[in-house]
Amino acid sequence: MDLTMIQIILVVLVAFLAGVEGILDEFHFHQPIIACTLIGLVTGELVPCLILGGTLQLIALGWANIGAAVAPDAALASVASAIILVLGGQGEAGVTSAIAIAVPLAVAGLLLTIIVRTLATGIVHLMDAAAREGNFKKVEMWHIIAIIMQGLRIAIPAALIVAIGAAPVRDLLTAMPSWLTDGLAVGGGMVVAVGYAMVINMMATKEVWPFFAIGFVLATIPSITLLGLGGIGVALALIYLALTKQGGSGGNGGNGNTGDPLGDIIDNY
Amino acid sequence: MAQELKLTKKDRVAIWWRSTFIQGSWNYERMQNGGWAFSMIPAIKRLYKSKEDRAAALKRHLEFFNTHPYVASPIIGVTLALEEERANGAPVDDKAIQGVKVGMMGPLAGIGDPVFWFTLKPILGALAASLALTGNILGPILYFVLWNLSRMGFTWYTQELGYKAGSKITEDLSGGVLRDITKGASILGMFILGALVNRWVSVAFAPTVSEVELDEGAYIDWDNLPAGSEGVRTALEQQAAGRSLSDTNVTTLQDNLDSLIPGLAGLLITLLAMWLLRKKVSPIVMILGLFAVGIVFHVIGLM
Numbered sequence: 001m002d003l004t005m006i007q008i009i010l011v012v013l014v015a016f017l018a019g020v021e022g023i024l025d026e027f028h029f030h031q032p033i034i035a036c037t038l039i040g041l042v043t044g045e046l047v048p049c050l051i052l053g054g055t056l057q058l059i060a061l062g063w064a065n066i067g068a069a070v071a072p073d074a075a076l077a078s079v080a081s082a083i084i085l086v087l088g089g090q091g092e093a094g095v096t097s098a099i100a101i102a103v104p105l106a107v108a109g110l111l112l113t114i115i116v117r118t119l120a121t122g123i124v125h126l127m128d129a130a131a132r133e134g135n136f137k138k139v140e141m142w143h144i145i146a147i148i149m150q151g152l153r154i155a156i157p158a159a160l161i162v163a164i165g166a167a168p169v170r171d172l173l174t175a176m177p178s179w180l181t182d183g184l185a186v187g188g189g190m191v192v193a194v195g196y197a198m199v200i201n202m203m204a205t206k207e208v209w210p211f212f213a214i215g216f217v218l219a220t221i222p223s224i225t226l227l228g229l230g231g232i233g234v235a236l237a238l239i240y241l242a243l244t245k246q247g248g249s250g251g252n253g254g255n256g257n258t259g260d261p262l263g264d265i266i267d268n269y
Numbered sequence: 270m271a272q273e274l275k276l277t278k279k280d281r282v283a284i285w286w287r288s289t290f291i292q293g294s295w296n297y298e299r300m301q302n303g304g305w306a307f308s309m310i311p312a313i314k315r316l317y318k319s320k321e322d323r324a325a326a327l328k329r330h331l332e333f334f335n336t337h338p339y340v341a342s343p344i345i346g347v348t349l350a351l352e353e354e355r356a357n358g359a360p361v362d363d364k365a366i367q368g369v370k371v372g373m374m375g376p377l378a379g380i381g382d383p384v385f386w387f388t389l390k391p392i393l394g395a396l397a398a399s400l401a402l403t404g405n406i407l408g409p410i411l412y413f414v415l416w417n418l419s420r421m422g423f424t425w426y427t428q429e430l431g432y433k434a435g436s437k438i439t440e441d442l443s444g445g446v447l448r449d450i451t452k453g454a455s456i457l458g459m460f461i462l463g464a465l466v467n468r469w470v471s472v473a474f475a476p477t478v479s480e481v482e483l484d485e486g487a488y489i490d491w492d493n494l495p496a497g498s499e500g501v502r503t504a505l506e507q508q509a510a511g512r513s514l515s516d517t518n519v520t521t522l523q524d525n526l527d528s529l530i531p532g533l534a535g536l537l538i539t540l541l542a543m544w545l546l547r548k549k550v551s552p553i554v555m556i557l558g559l560f561a562v563g564i565v566f567h568v569i570g571l572m
Binding site for chain 1: 289290291292293294295296297298299300302303304306307310313314320321323324327328331332333335338364367368371375376377378380382394395397398399400401402404405406408409412413416417420449452453454455456457458459460461462463464465466467468469470471472473530531532535536538539540542543545546547552553555556557559560561562563564565566567568572
């Protein structure tokens with residue numbers, strides 16, 4: 001099925017919105033049930049796309065960006081598979097094959113989002129520079145550019161699919177080597193450590209390091225949720241604060257020692 | 270105080286709207302920091318007038334931040350209250366603000382992820398999908414409206430809640446409450462960071478260290494199970510009784526490391542990253558390097 005110029009523009013616009021939402025996760029334009037339906041709405045293939053969206057939504061129920069981990073990309077999966085469904089022109093009969101294409105697309109989208117998130121690291125340094133000048137406009141501009149990058153992440157592939165047709169897309173997807181995709185996923189699991197290292201460097205003092213150790217060890221018990229860990233953390237902080245106050249009110253009066261037995265031994269040695 | 274600086278409701282609405290875009294410049298180095306600074310800009314404009322103060326405020330709000338995007342709102346609220354106190358002369362330092370942010374983000378993400386991602390979204394999604402599968406356009410409309418109503422209601426209400434609670438926190442400065450909160454927050458922050466390093470930095474080594482053949486009776490004998498569903502049942506019962514699924518016991522390098530403590534490799538990478546940062550190695554170089562290491566190690570079969 002051929003699309004008119006206006007339809008193509010609208011499809012790319014929907015793809016852009018889905019790409020933006022793929023990172024924001026706020027309005028949920030990237031959820032299959034919304035994205036596929038919108039593609040169907042602008043191309044006049046509403047019902048097949050609606051059914052595709054519903055089916056994909058059920059597959060994607062548990063996909064979520066938790067912490068720094070990146071979920072399979074619902075945005076590219078839903079937008080691209082909906083476009084392929086429309087281009088294929090099979091109507092509702094094409095839904096099953098569109099779904100088969102959607103899952104590898106979700107992985108391809110994951111790679112694109114990792115690339116854009118890495119590019120955004122450079123943007124943050126430009127924001128730092130703007131902040132040093134106290135230039136609000138520039139900070140805002142770079143933030144918006146980062147958002148636009150995320151939109152283009154889906155809009156460009158969508159436009160390409162419209163331009164080259166469905167068949168070459170399918171070939172390209174099967175040609176992507178698994179060592180590359182899997183290897184990037186392995187790296188993605190490790191790079192979050194860099195972010196944590198930066199905060200730890202900022203907050204760490206001799207006094208609070210033991211709490212890091214306790215947190216690390218307790219996190220190995222899988223049945224304690226993050227909320228539960230939060231509870232333990234608050235309790236530890238309260239206990240520590242209460243104990244330091246008691247110590248400060250002069251509990252060890254008359255004792256000439258420094259209160260540091262190990263220090264005393266080292267001093268006397 | 271000659272003239273008290275105060276955020277208007279209009280400022281707070283603007284900040285609430287901007288916080289919708291908090292993940293916009295999400296990056297591997299400081300995650301949501303750009304969106305956080307973007308959200309705080311109306312407050313910084315209202316509270317600080319000199320160029321130096323504004324630059325310092327922007328810099329302070331470009332520090333690392335990451336949580337569930339919706340529960341960022343109560344943290345924004347508390348931070349607004351702290352910034353207001355600071356602008357009016359209270360001794361709120363950068364460490365206090367960063368401590369409050371880091372201390373709140375972990376536990377609150379622990380609320381946001383299960384509530385929104387694992388409860389509300391699957392329920393609404395499944396409901397909408399079941400309508401859509403029958404070709405009913407109400408499915409997507411229902412999903413869109415209900416999702417956004419609950420999201421926007423939640424973020425505005427909790428931002429206001431945080432703002433009001435935050436002002437009370439800083440009222441009693443003489444009692445050292447703020448100092449306690451700073452110290453308490455950095456304790457909580459470090460505790461949570463320890464947990465996050467363990468849970469969220471994922472490293473898995475693939476190589477097999479040993480393969481031990483198990484004795485008969487220690488594994489499920491797949492060839493001699495009853496046919497049909499009866500066989501499935503027997504197999505499940507045997508597995509519950511502690512029998513192995515295959516006749517060899519495979520131990521990978523990761524299993525060995527996990528028996529020391531799970532997450533050790535993640536911790537070592539974090540410590541290495543801290544050390545490299547102190548040696549002034551650029552975070553971007555480290556990120557690209559880790560991706561390269563990931564690909565190489567995967568290709569040679571180490572991960």
